[in-house]
Amino acid sequence: MRQPPRYQLIADRRAVIDRRALAERLAALPDKDLQAEAGKALREALDAGRAEISRRLALEPGRGRVIAASYCFLADQIVRLAYDLVTTRIHPRPASSSCRLSVAGLGGTGRGEMAPFSDLDLMFLVPERGSPWCGQAVEALLYILWDLKLKVGQSVRTPGQMIVAAKEDITVRTALLEARWIWGDEELHDGAMRRFQTEVVAGTAREYVAAKLGERDARHERMGDSRYVVEPNVKDGKGGLRDLHTLYWIGKYVFGVEQPAELVDRGLFNAAEFRRFERAERFFWSVRCHLHLIAGRAEERLGFEMQRQIAEAMRYSDRPGKSAVERFMQFYFLNAKAVGDLTGLFLAQLDEQMGAKGRRFALPTFTRKPRHLNGFALDRGRLSIPKDGWFADDPVRLIELFALAARERLEIHPKAMRAATRDARLVDGTRDDPKANALFLDVLTARDRPDLALRWMNDAGVFGRFVPDFGRVVAQMQFDMYHHYTVDEHSIRAIGLLSRIERGELADDHPLSTALFKQIASRRLLYVAVLLHDIAKGRGGDHSELGAEIALELCPRLGLDEAETETVAWLVRYHLLLSNTAFRRDVTDPKTVEDFIRTVQSPERLRLLLILTVVDIRAVGPTTWNDWKRQLLRTLFDAAEERLRLGHKQRGRQEQVAARQQALVDALPWKKSAIRAHARRLPDSYWLAEPPEWQLANALQVAAAEAHIGEAEPSVTAQPDPLSGMTRVTVFAPDRAGLFYRIAAALSRAGASIVDARIHTTRDGMALDNLLVSDGRGRPYEDGRLRKRLANAVDTALTAEAEPPAAPMADISVREQAFAVAPRVLVSDKASSRTTVVEVNARDRQGLLARLAHTIHTAGHELHSAHIATYGERAVDVFYLTSASGRKLTADEGSALREALLAVARAPG
Missing domain, CATH: 1.20.120.330 (Nucleotidyltransferases  domain 2)
Structure with missing residues (x-):
């Protein structure tokens, strides 16, 4: 038997399976019930072998290659024994040239490595089609393997069919490349493989x-x-x-x-x-x-x-x-x-x-003709080194290599990459060298694809050694369901996005950030801030605060002046401020804006913070950015920018409200008196909070409801919302205690998740609520029938006399049980001038928001606004509340509500 070299690594192979002893046992079986008894013996041997391999893995958990070889060795022996049983006793082979059969392993089976539940990939070679014995033998052999519950991937081919399949299908060709004879007619196998090499492989390498x-x-x-x-x-x-x-x-x-x-x-x-x-x-x-x-x-x-x-x-x-x-x-x-x-x-x-000039299989290639190489070599269009000791002679060249590649848009030759990887440790002595730091800053702030050069530098190990704090986060995962990439990859991707915004390539996606980039005073401080914003993750403390301390030490080394250093440290310290405020607070509340700008303090910081926030969110993963987040960030930015620019919190607010109302006048074919009446019904917060598209849809719904009904009855719609990529549910109904709970409970029972909720009360006592919802998979309701069912569920809940029972919360999935989320409830009477703000941090799951709303309703408090944010497995729900009398909660009321909400957040489901 031709054994893969890895089989030699397996200690005491007979303890895995003793083929000879098992063959003797099979030979001694009587003809009566032969196949059933043989199957029983093979099953016992297979189970015992697997148990032995599992035991070895438990004892030596890092010897994966040996374990993979052991599983394949076990499978080989089973196939050989089954083959011999079939060809000698079940269907004895006739003495005929057409009655020849060879069994080969393909893929992992051919390489001699299988995971515990890998497929057993076999090819049965026959000299020609139509031999009854070959068909009977293959069928009997497969039935034995199937009875052993082995998942077999099989093919039956003549050598000619094998060649044709290999020429037509690259996957078949690759499988045959690793074909290994296991048992049967060895000469038939060898002849077919020789044909494969001469008729398929030869001359087709490229x-x-x-x-x-x-x-x-x-x-x-x-x-x-x-x-x-x-x-x-x-x-x-x-x-x-x-x-x-x-x-x-x-x-x-x-x-x-x-x-x-x-x-x-x-x-x-x-x-x-x-x-x-x-x-x-x-x-x-x-x-x-x-x-x-x-x-x-x-x-x-x-x-x-x-x-x-x-x-x-x-x-x-x-x-x-x-x-x-x-x-x-x-x-x-x-x-x-x-x-x-x-x-x-x-x-x-x-x-x-x-050697084909101009043909590349490797790294992305820059095409610009270089200017000055400072002693570096150019080898077939790739940046290289003139001699082996080039970096040892001057370790600063380890940084210069990547600076030149970035500046000249050159691919780095493998010879230079190998040398840089080997000599990366030499860069330790250059960390305080002004030239080395200036070159590093050149890489970081390169005008074209700095992320590519930084990724090469990271691959070579130079990046993490030159900036040891970055080295600590290389390959560091963020164990949650929100972040898609490791910390270093996230940071490099954010730098790439920043560069694309600067070049104007993302102007359609981010027009505001693209415009603001042209206004900032120092582009290099923004690149450094993006690099450092997550650099302190995994240190056990607040990564924003620790990162700011790192920035204060590192920025002067990189050549930033005192003012730039201070700004970078501030950006790192507060890089979550804009998103947390926009996504978790009521941005139409003047107190929210006041608290925000008290920390920001300057228009320049605000501009820098917005751009940093955008690239940070987008670099989290491919689906984390959407138009809804853009709308929330833009609303807060505009309010803060106006306040910082004009210097008075009220100035401009009425103008904004008037502008929104005028936009509605222009969009509706109503009489001016009707539009004025509609505008007077709604508070300023409505006109500031809702997108114009929603205001138009709301106005039409309100008018249709009142014209159709003629009295105060609920009107519920569920429509696609292109702005957020979700489904918008709008409720226009008489305001009443517990209204939001009824809505949330109905949506939860219908299987919907509330993504965001905007609650408004008209001056004549009607509620106008806009909610964004998704289905259980986080997707919008595309089917109009499902949207109708959703609206009907809410309508039924609103018109029912009896209050719905507390909505059940879904069990935590096995996948989500991997994460520990510590419940937390914060109650603040200073975050808003008119209401008490309650923030609940808990594990996200179906029904959570409805239970929280029920708790608030049961406590007798009035809900004015709800803001829902989800970060993977973690939900952050913020409620703006007053007591039934319309005042902020007292200390006792706040404490009691906190304990009640904590009980919900801690509930096992």
Whole structure:
């Protein structure tokens, strides 16, 4: 039997399965009930083998490659035994040239590595189609394997069919590239493989490489196109096992290597790089095997609920400022980063060796002709070094390499990247060098794609050594459901977005930020602030405060003056202020604006803070930014900017209200008297808070309701809202105690989640409430029938005589149980001049808002405004309240309400 080299790593293989002893047991079975009894014996052996391998993994949780080889070895022996049983006793093979059968492993089975629940990929080779014996033998063999509950991926082919399939399908070609004879007719297998090499592989290296890289890019796109997504796919994600396999496949196809170690002999890796390859492979196989066993199935996504369990199984422990799961995931992302580094080096070397000028398989290429290279070399259009000791002679060149690449828009040659990675430690001595710091600032503030150069610098390990505080957050995950990327990737993405805003590329998405960028006094301080805004995460304290302290130390080193340093530190300290205020507070309340500008103090800070907030939110993940957040931020910005510019909190407010009312006059074909009457019914806060599109829709709904009904009865609509990407539910009804609770309870029972709520009361006692809702998956209600059902549910709740019972809260999903969310309720009578502001922080789940509203209603308080924000698994719901008499809550009332709301937030569901 041709055994993969990894089988030699398996200690005491007979303890996994003793094929000879089992073969003797099978041979001794009588013909009666042979297949059933043989199946029973094979099942016992398979179960015992799996139990032994699991035991070994528990004892040595980091030996993933050996475990993967052990599972494949076990499968091989089962296939061999089943083959022998079929061909000698169930369907004995006739002495005929057409009665030949070979069994080969493909894919992972061919490589000799399988996870606990991986498919068993087999190819049955037959000399020609139509042999009855071959068909009977394959069918009997498959039935045995299926009865063992093995998931078999199989194909039956003649050599000719195999060749045709390989030429037509790159996936089949790759599978055959790793085909390994397991048992049966060895000569038939070898002949087919020789044909495969001469008729398919020969002369098609460039076609294959291009196809595999295109396949890889498409796979990355499906998986999120980043190796730093917080729930990565161990097998197919960027930086995962499949990327390592791709390197091996290309090396095998182009150079004929038989095992990964031969990639060193071919010059595609040096010895140190191959050690990184092996470390990453061992780690990922360990994670994948643990993942399969814990899930009890073929699971490849490393979900939050699995991360804690695998961290424990692999014996990670808590450290100050970092939990065991965060340490485990940081090591995961460091290995994913290593795979990305190795991929870049491998493809660049491959490109070099394949030698077609102008053809690139590796890093993105800049095309501009360079100006001054300061002694650096240019090798086929890529920035390189003139000699091996170039960085050792002057370590500042380690920073200059990336500064030149950014300035001249040049790709870095793999020779230079290798040398930079090897010599990265030399940059430690340059941290206080003014030239090195100036060059680093050049990279950070480059006019074109600074994120690309920074990512290269990060890949080489130079970034984290030159800025040690940044090095501490490299590959550091943020263990929550809100952030999609590691801290370093999030920061680099934010810098890339900032650069795109500066260049005007995102003017359609962010017109205000694009315009404001042209007004700021110092662009470099904004780039530094974006770099540093999350740099203190994972230190166990308030990362904003700790980050500001880091900024005060680092900015002077980078060459920023005293005023710039102070502003950067302020931006880092308050980088969440704008979003927290806009998303959690009533921005039409003058007190909200007053408190906000008391901290901001200057128009320049306000401009900088808005741009920083925009790129921070967008860099969190692909779906975190929407027009609704834009509207909230813009409303607060405009109010604060007006206050800072004009210097009086009331000036301009009436003008804004009048402008909104005039816009409605222009949009409606009503008599002026009718519009004036409608405008007088609604408070100023309504005209300031709601978007013009909503005000128009509200006016039409109110008019239709009153014309149709003629008396005070509820009118409920549910319509798509392009502004937020959600569904807007509008309620126009007589105001009454507990009205909001009835609405929230009805929506909760209908399966809707409230994203935001705007509550208004007309001067003649009618409620006009606008709520944004989504379905259970966080999506809008696209189906008009579902929207109608939603509106009917609310209407029924409003017209019912009996008050609906307290809405049940959904159970916490298994996935969300991975997170600890400490409930917190804050009661403030200073955040608003007219109301008491209550903020509830709790685990987000269906029915939470309805229960909170019920608690407020039961306490006898009046709700004036509700603001709902969700950050992954955490909900932050803010309520503006008064007592039934219309006054702020007393201290006793506030304390009692706090305890009642805490009880809801703590409820297990």
